[in-house]
Each structure stands twice: as structure tokens, then as C-alpha cells.
Amino acid sequence: MNISSSFEHEIRPATTADVKGVATVHVDTWREAYKDIVPREYLAALDVVTRAERWLKTLTAGTPCVLVAVVSDAVVGWIAYGPSRDDDVESRCAEIEAIYVAPAFWNRGIGTALMSEASERLYAEGYSEVTLWVLKDNKSAQSFYVQRGFQTDGSAKVIEIGGAALTEVRLKGRIAV
Numbered sequence: 001m002n003i004s005s006s007f008e009h010e011i012r013p014a015t016t017a018d019v020k021g022v023a024t025v026h027v028d029t030w031r032e033a034y035k036d037i038v039p040r041e042y043l044a045a046l047d048v049v050t051r052a053e054r055w056l057k058t059l060t061a062g063t064p065c066v067l068v069a070v071v072s073d074a075v076v077g078w079i080a081y082g083p084s085r086d087d088d089v090e091s092r093c094a095e096i097e098a099i100y101v102a103p104a105f106w107n108r109g110i111g112t113a114l115m116s117e118a119s120e121r122l123y124a125e126g127y128s129e130v131t132l133w134v135l136k137d138n139k140s141a142q143s144f145y146v147q148r149g150f151q152t153d154g155s156a157k158v159i160e161i162g163g164a165a166l167t168e169v170r171l172k173g174r175i176a177v
Contacts, residue, residue, distance in 0.1 A: 007071055009110060011117045014066040014078060016059050021075025022068065023051035029100040037137045042162025064097050067117055069110045077101035079114040081122065084131055086170075088155070094122045094175070096132040115148060123175045130175055133157070136167040149173045 014022060027046045034043060058080075059066060069077035077100060084095040096118065101110045122130060134141050136156070155170035 007108070009076070009113065010070045011067055011113055012070065014059055014068045014075075016056060018068050018075050018078075019052045019055040019059060020048065022055050022059075022066070022078050023048045025075055025078060025100050025102045026051050026055075028102055032103040033100075033138065033140070034135070037135055037166065039162035039164050042164075065118075065121070067114060067121075069101070069105075069114055071105070076105045077110040077114055079118050081118045081130075086131065086155075089131060090129070092127055093129040093131060093172075094125075094127040096130055099132075111144060112148070119175050127175055129172060131170055131172045133168040133170050136169050142169075142171070145171050145173070149176065 027048050030038070030046060031043045058064070064080040064082035066078055066080045068075045079099040080097040081094060082097065083091075084093045085097075086093075086095070096115075099111060099114055101114070119130070131153070132145065132150070134145065150171040150173035153170050153172040157168050157170075158165050159168055160166070
């Protein structure tokens with residue numbers, strides 16, 4: 001167990017028993033973190049049950065790897081990672097596909113603990129660098145990543161969420177353990 005900000009938390013691989021918790025964190029975090037970025041109608045329509053069904057398929061498939069942060073038997077955060085899905089990076093470059101922490105646990109060390117554990121596991125698998133995509137307008141998330149050594153690599157793409165065209169930028173960092 002790790003101790004941070006006066007509460008105990010555990011970082012462990014997600015299981016199918018975690019799908020509701022993972023889905024709840026996913027929906028709650030999207031609604032809070034993206035409230036001024038993603039169309040409100042889209043966020044309001046997010047559904048934990050539907051998201052849990054998707055997560056059950058993902059966890060059953062085993063890819064990407066998913067770790068959860070648990071406090072008092074409740075999932076309070078998660079990170080999904082694996083080999084990079086981008087064609088323009090080296091084979092020793094991994095990707096953090098997503099990381100979300102329940103808003104009540106923001107700024108309490110959970111995100112850092114998830115990033116550290118994922119980095120250790122990726123390093124053990126032979127990866128030396130990691131990338132991630134973040135919405136250009138999500139300055140809070142970008143700050144979190146930059147504080148952990150990530151830098152923009154100049155790549156950007158436009159994605160569609162809820163009918164809105166949003167720009168994502170790619171950040172890259174060295175895996176340090």
C-alpha cells in the first residue's frame with residue numbers, strides 16, 4: 001500500500017469486478033474536467049451503465065493494460081496504457097491511452113501514483129519513452145504532465161466529440177523509474 005495525503009490507497013491491475021468503479025470515475029471525471037471544453041449535452045448523456053459495458057469488454061480483452069487506484073475498496077482513479085498506437089514513433093515508445101482520477105481525489109497524489117506504477121511496468125517491459133494525447137484546451141491536464149517531464153512533440157490532430165471538433169496535442173516523456 002502507498003500512503004499519500006493522509007489516506008491509504010492501493011494501485012493494482014483492474015479486474016472485471018472493477019468495471020462499475022472504472023466507469024463511474026470515467027463519467028464523473030469527464031463531466032468535471034471537460035465541462036468547459038466538450039459540449040454539455042454530450043457530457044450530460046454519458047451513462048455509467050453503457051460505459052461499464054465497454055469497460056467489461058476492454059478488461060476481458062486484456063488490452064490496454066489498466067491499473068486502478070483504490071481507497072477503502074472504491075475505485076478512485078485508473079490509467080490505461082500499452083504499446084503506442086501511433087505509427088510515427090519508435091517501437092520502444094509506449095502510450096498512456098487515458099488516466100482519470102475522481103474529482104474528489106484531485107491533487108492528492110493518486111494521478112502521480114498511477115503514472116509511477118504504469119511507468120515502472122512499462123520500463124520492465126523494455127519501453128524507454130511514453131506518449132499521450134491530451135485536449136489542447138485541457139490546460140490542467142497539460143500542466144500535470146509537464147510537471148512530470150512531458151513535453152509537446154509538435155504532433156496534433158482534430159477529433160470529434162459530441163459534434164464539436166477538438167484539437168488534441170501529443171506529449172512525450174522519458175520513462176523514469
